[in-house]
Amino acid sequence: MNTEVSDKVLQVRTQLRELLSNYLWVWQDKLQQVFESLPTYKGHPNRAVAELHQAQLAALSEDSLFTGRLGEAINFQRRYLASAGGREIAYFSAEFGIHETLPIYSGGLGVLAGDHVKSASDLNVPLVAIGLMYRQGYFNQQLNEEGWQVERYNDLNIDLTCLRPVLGKDGQPLLITIPIEERQVYARAWLAQVGRTPLYLLDTNVEQNDEMDRWITGHLYGGDQDTRIKQEVLLGIGGVRLLDALGYRISIFHMNEGHAAFLTLELIRQRMQAGSNYVLARGEIARCCVFTTHTPVPAGHDAFAHELLSQVLEPYRRDELRISQFDLLALGGRGRFSMTELALNLSGSANAVALRHEEVSQRMFPYRQITHVTNGIHHLSWVSPDIARVLDGSIPGWREQPTLLAQAHSLDSEALRAAHARAKSRLVEFINGHDHGIDFQENLLTIGFARRFATYKRGDLIVKAIDKLPPEVGDRIQLVFAGKSHPRDNGGKEYIQKIVELMSEKRIRLVFLENYDMSVARMLVSGVDIWMNTPRRPLEASGTSGMKAALNGVPNLSVLDGWWVEGYNRKNGWAVGEDFVEGNPDEDEFDAASIAQLLSEQILDEFYGRPAEWIERMKASVATASFFNTHRMVSQYVEQIYKLPFVAA
């Protein structure tokens, strides 16, 4: 090989690596397309680049269309990143959904955190994010012969991610220590650069720790209470120490859910070490801590037995924090030590994630003022390529300013119909590619339901509804389900089993797709005709999958709970059980009857008989995303919660 050729090969390789030094490709299609054009690409850019042979690289380096595209992508990325500045806000979360190839999220909370970080990047908000690097991430879901969920854990290969080790001055991994029980536990950090936003992930899998401590960051939500509290000590106290070690000067600490609330203790310790007393320190840190609560289910709030808290944190309290045991326990409320109470007690601002959720949270915590910032989605991460092209054609500027999606009524009907048909066709092909003996059809009304399988989400309500209708109605519908249950939630697993049983009965056309993740979510929310959500009221804090569906022109059929209370406007979908009165004990029956009625009296006729009206409903759905996006959400956090003087990019 002559040197000129090998130089070109080297350049292609270097440039591909540069693109992979950042997760910007997740939401910038110019960058994404570079990976898609690699001969080794199967949905995983890091793997595709790693698997390129020398000969393939050589061929690519001679392909001027490819090198041109690569060069443009590099220029785009460099321009995008050039305007990143200092960081003032630290955003803490136990999980982050950035992309399916980085499986450190379990569901809505993580995806929201990922979308928050991405919008902060696009808007040039000076935010740095802190999370944990789980060696085996969240589980892979398989269903056994009995339709029972089995969890499979695999080591994540860090070489096949865009993570970089965070190094100290000596070129070795930077180590911080955190006090756990009577010892110091070590943690290193990985950096995921998410556009302009740095996301640091703490990891206890280092040789300085004993074998047990190395597994503190083994699994996301996989361990027992003991592991859980250690993970939270690492996230909160370790996170603050890491930011200090890296030289960040943070003015706002944002706790996304209570998991990170121990950070408040470390901030108090720092103030007291600098000469403040406990009472003053508490007041000082409340001015820089903000808290977002995410669940209206009391069981969803982390709480630890006092013995466990003492066992893990007593030496830290005694030797470092130096407050009384009484004071420490008082911060966690009455009874078990509640991370939510800790966060509420020590933050200057507390918010829920939707209007309805604010009301419910306010009832749960009457002594504390709670506001709300309604959740959103990062539109560029969730829009299907087909719909994006239609939007590019009609609504210039929607990528930077998703509020412009309010103009969706001006979209070309035929273009929108065709774009959705392509997404649907991909979904049907994917479903029929699985071996379950059920033949999905492109012309049938397709209803999607995908979410964490917890009992309150009532995954079987639609089936109850269809049972109320004459059999020929069932023949005009097909249903696609997906979702994981928490490993310890047997009730949720029984729901999955029920759905799988129905699938094998073949009474209605129904499939359950295994291993719901961000890639399955993208395919589902863009490919179905209706997105369904049937939580028991008022247990859905917000929900975001319905927003993803709406953005892709898919109307929602949902119980009026969570975001839909604000999102539903009669044009963009249907409200299940609209006249439901709180306290009615027959909620399941009421809502199943309502779904049956909506299907037989409105939905089927409109879908099959009045396509022009259906398209208007699709447009109204797209318009919904003009508000329910994280650009709006993050801007609201900046103005109302962080209250920093800030100028958008």
Ligand SMILES: *Cc1c(COP(=O)(O)O)cnc(C)c1O
């Ligand atoms: C968006 C998303 C969720 C959250 O959806 P909900 O509406 O809250 O159920 C969960 N899991 C994945 C993989 C998602 O993409």
